[in-house]
Amino acid sequence: MQQDQKTVYLETMGCQMNVLDSELVLGQLRALGYNPIEDMARADVVLINTCSVREHAEQKVLSRLGALKKPKQAKRDMVIGVIGCMAERDPDGIFSKMPHVDLVCGPGELNKVPALIEDIQAGRHRAIALAQSLSRKSTPLQRALEYDSVEALDLAREPAPGENVLQSYIRVQRGCDKFCTFCVVPFTRGPERSRPASHIIDEAKMLADRGAKEITLLGQTVNSYVSQDDAREVRFAELLERVSAVPGIERVRFVTNYPGDFTDDILAVMRDIPQVCEYLHIPAQSGSDAVLKRMRRQYSAAQYVELIDRAREYVPGIAIASDFIVGFCGETEADHEATLKLIERCRFKNIFVFKYSPRPGTVAHKREADDVAEDVKRWRNMELLSLQEGIASSITQRLIGSTVEVLVEGFSKAALKAQEAEQTRGEEVGWRRSDQLVGRTRTDQIVVFPGPPDSIGSFAAVRITAATALTLHGTLVKTCSAEEEVRTVPSIARSLPVLGGV
Ligand code: SF4
Structure with missing residues (x-):
């Protein structure tokens, strides 16, 4: 790095949407000559991309910002920015609690980050950009113009040379x-707006050209996607087909889904198009109709279960993941039992469980009492997780002896740790055949196995020899070189025992 090169440190908290936003913001700054570094205290610009979904996530942001007070005193021209959902939700709170913050920018205005940084560096005090401009009160014309401006962020996407795009989000x-x-x-993220299908396909082509093999399509309720293409409506099932047809893309996933909007045409595409993985993340949130109603989820527990059954009929071997909130306002023991029943019935591959915490501005915060005691929330959380652990174990145990298709992502955590220790001891790091690699099946199971490092980025067939609830362990059967064309491996996997599901 040249001595005078500007540096940026960007830390991401929260969901995949934030991961993608960070990648795009970093791309913009890179184009302006910024070099990303990992030492926050030395950076010219520090950005924290924040999450507001739970109180705990916001506390983490505040503690991170607190840790920046001293570095900022030592380096007065450092620009500290808070971007993302917390910035949108509580800009005044951030500035009053953390006066050393210079920049606050909501998720709908991220294309403005470079200009805001320039303003601050040019001597102005503090810069702020919030997506009130994208509010539901804007006129359609205002919205269209503003949307074009935020769409520019995605359109300008330009992965850095050598950047790993093997598995990319769009x-x-x-x-x-x-x-x-x-x-x-x-x-925090404003009204639902679908991007034009042609922009999405162009982005998939660009990523495939740079080496992407797996694409995950992102949306808060991705299955309700609908856009106009030459005055014709494009719905999510068609979009899935079109992304799958991009040469070089071997796997397509999508998160996350809203149960109330889920239609069978999407299941049919999952069944018929080999690139679309047999994996569905579809948050249930509760198994109690009374709680679902208070949450304003527009489906009943029975409708949710019926959808899961239908998904399994259409797509044999599909793995299904879900989210649950425990201790929502007024949740009784009977409601909790109903959730346990639903989990037992649906036999998920995995679940994410969150203890309810009221978020300012939401209807529940305004109108409902947060009346489930913290220790009860903790207990219910544990109960759900321990039930799920048994279910997940029984699913993974059944895979022992089978051979699965894995997209090899890199070295396992243990291998990376061992390599780091070797480096610290000053030993030469030699890649041994016993180095553990990690990859993912089509059904999103994590697989650890010893293999050659040059298989990273390829598909491999791995025979499963052991399993825990969350991880499969195995031995390499074969890797697929680039010449061998990866499509041969999915055809092996499709004749194998069902992955996930029951
Ligand atoms: S569907 Fe509900 S939980 Fe999901 S992002 Fe929208 S409001 Fe939030």
Whole structure:
């Protein structure tokens, strides 16, 4: 790095949408000559991309910002910025608690980050950009113009030379119109807007040209995607087909889904198009109709279960993951039992469980009492996780002896740790055949196995020899070189025992 090169440190908290936003902001700054570094205290610009979904996530941001007070005193011209959902939700709170913060920018205005940094460096005090401009009160024309401006962020995407794009995200939708009573997203990310299909396909082609093999389409309610293409409506099932047809893309995933909007044409595409993986993340949030109603989720527990059954009928071997909130306002023991029953019935591959915490601005925060005691929330959380652990174990145990298709992502955590220790001891790091690699099956199971480092980025067939609830262990059967064309491996996998599911 040249001595006078500007540096940026960007830390990301929260969901995949934030991961993608950070990548795009970093791309913009790189184009302006910024070099990303890992030492926050030495950076010219420090950005924290924040999450507001839970109180705990915001506390983490504040503690990170607190840790920046001293570095800022030592380096007065350092620019500290808070971007993302927390910036949108509580700009005044951030400035009053953390006066050393210079920049606050909501997720709908991230294309303005470089200009805001320039303003600050030019001597102005503090810069702020919030997506009130994208509010639901804007006129359609205002919205269209403003949307074009934020769309520019995705359109300008330019991976850095050598950047690992093997598994890439593409945004297909912004915002959400569901207004679940516990959720802050419709306020921080604005109304639901689908990106034009042609932009998404162009982005997939660009990523495939740079080496992407797996694409994950992102949206808050991705299955409700709908856009106009030459005055014709494009719905999510068609978008999935079109992305799958991009040469070089071997796997397509999508997160996350809203159960109430899920239609069978998407299941049919999952069944018929080999590139679309047999994996569905579809948050249930609760198994109790009374709680679902108070959450303003627009489906019942029975409708949710019926959808899961239908998904399994259409796509044999599909793995299904879900989210749950425990201790939502007024949740009784009977409601909790109903959630346990639903989990037992649906037999998920994995679940994410969150203890309810009221978020300012939401309907639940305004109108409902947060009346489930913290220790009860903790207990219910544990109960759900321990039930799920048994289910996940029984699913992974059944895979022992089978051979699965794995996209090799890199070295396992243990291998990386061992390599780091070797480096610290000053030993030469030699890649041994016993180095553990890690990859993922089509059903999103993590597989650890010893293999040659040059298989990273390729598909491999791995025979499963052992399993825990969350990880499969195995031995390499074969890797697929670039010449061998990866499509041969999926055909092996499709004749194998069902992955995930029951
Ligand atoms: S569907 Fe509900 S939980 Fe999901 S982002 Fe929209 S409001 Fe939030």
